[in-house]
Amino acid sequence: MSAKFIDISHADMVFNTKGGRFHALSDVNLTVEQGEFITLIGHSGCGKSTLLNLIAGLTTATGGALICNGREIAGPAPERAVVFQNHSLLPWLTCHENIYLAVERVFGAKEGVAKLQERTTAALELVGLSHAANKRPHEISGGMKQRVGIARALSMEPKVLLMDEPFGALDALTRAHLQDELLRIVAATGATVVMVTHDVDEAVLLSDRIVMMTNGPAATIGDIVHVRLPRPRDRLALAQDALYIEYRTRVLEFLYHRQGRPAKAA
Numbered sequence: 001m002s003a004k005f006i007d008i009s010h011a012d013m014v015f016n017t018k019g020g021r022f023h024a025l026s027d028v029n030l031t032v033e034q035g036e037f038i039t040l041i042g043h044s045g046c047g048k049s050t051l052l053n054l055i056a057g058l059t060t061a062t063g064g065a066l067i068c069n070g071r072e073i074a075g076p077a078p079e080r081a082v083v084f085q086n087h088s089l090l091p092w093l094t095c096h097e098n099i100y101l102a103v104e105r106v107f108g109a110k111e112g113v114a115k116l117q118e119r120t121t122a123a124l125e126l127v128g129l130s131h132a133a134n135k136r137p138h139e140i141s142g143g144m145k146q147r148v149g150i151a152r153a154l155s156m157e158p159k160v161l162l163m164d165e166p167f168g169a170l171d172a173l174t175r176a177h178l179q180d181e182l183l184r185i186v187a188a189t190g191a192t193v194v195m196v197t198h199d200v201d202e203a204v205l206l207s208d209r210i211v212m213m214t215n216g217p218a219a220t221i222g223d224i225v226h227v228r229l230p231r232p233r234d235r236l237a238l239a240q241d242a243l244y245i246e247y248r249t250r251v252l253e254f255l256y257h258r259q260g261r262p263a264k265a266a
């Protein structure tokens with residue numbers, strides 16, 4: 001296991017806006033091990049998505065250095081696949097075709113159609129959606145769309161899976177189901193995951209470490225909770241687990257006492 005698979009050092013992000021310069025992130029330092037599951041949590045607008053976008057290479061940091069797998073992050077790459085809150089599937093393509101498109105882009109230059117089809121089928125199977133292969137996005141539920149988005153990301157065999165509130169728009173039961181499914185998939189694939197969430201229980205259930213961000217502007221990492229709960233994790237058993245409750249309390253304490261918001265900004 002590489003101790004510095006992702007290495008973010010002194011990252012700064014300043015946006016130029018109509019109203020002037022906005023300092024979103026300041027001196028962010030974080031290393032992520034290969035196979036680690038990291039969640040980013042913090043109040044709305046603190047800079048979680050900005051940090052995730054820097055790792056994705058969708059935005060370029062205005063200061064500091066970001067390294068992934070020994071190379072500087074200089075733009076988006078299939079080794080860092082992103083899953084957004086709104087699945088972003090192409091509506092005119094079936095689930096199978098949506099995934100095939102990504103598979104073809106990454107592997108099309110060196111693999112034949114049969115192998116590409118095989119990869120696509122396997123990705124759909126991984127998220128339990130083989131039966132929906134020929135449906136279009138409008139014919140499936142929100143939870144299923146998110147699963148297709150995850151399958152599409154995984155089909156590219158990324159080294160890192162970046163997720164921006166992937167379950168944020170889903171009802172509580174679907175969300176719980178997909179969290180369990182994600183735990184299973186991550187255990188099976190050994191993927192390194194960085195995920196933005198607002199949900200404290202989701203963070204504790206899924207993470208090896210919870211990275212807690214201070215309020216912006218000039219947000220940074222305020223504290224990190226190491227979640228030393230054995231895997232596989234069972235949500236029902238954990239609900240009564242003293243350690244689980246302690247981790248949860250530490251995150252809540254950070255968010256509502258140490259980073260509590262003034263009433264007007266809440």
Ligand SMILES: Nc1ncnc2c1ncn2[C@@H]1O[C@H](COP(=O)(O)OP(=O)(O)OP(=O)(O)O)[C@@H](O)[C@H]1O
Binds near residue numbers: 045047049216
């Ligand atoms: N392209 C941009 N131009 C200007 N300001 C931006 C840009 N992107 C983000 N910001 C600002 O940077 C800050 C951090 O935004 P970001 O979306 O990263 O927060 P967040 O923690 O992900 O929020 P939320 O939890 O509400 O999604 C916000 O004040 C936001 O307005």
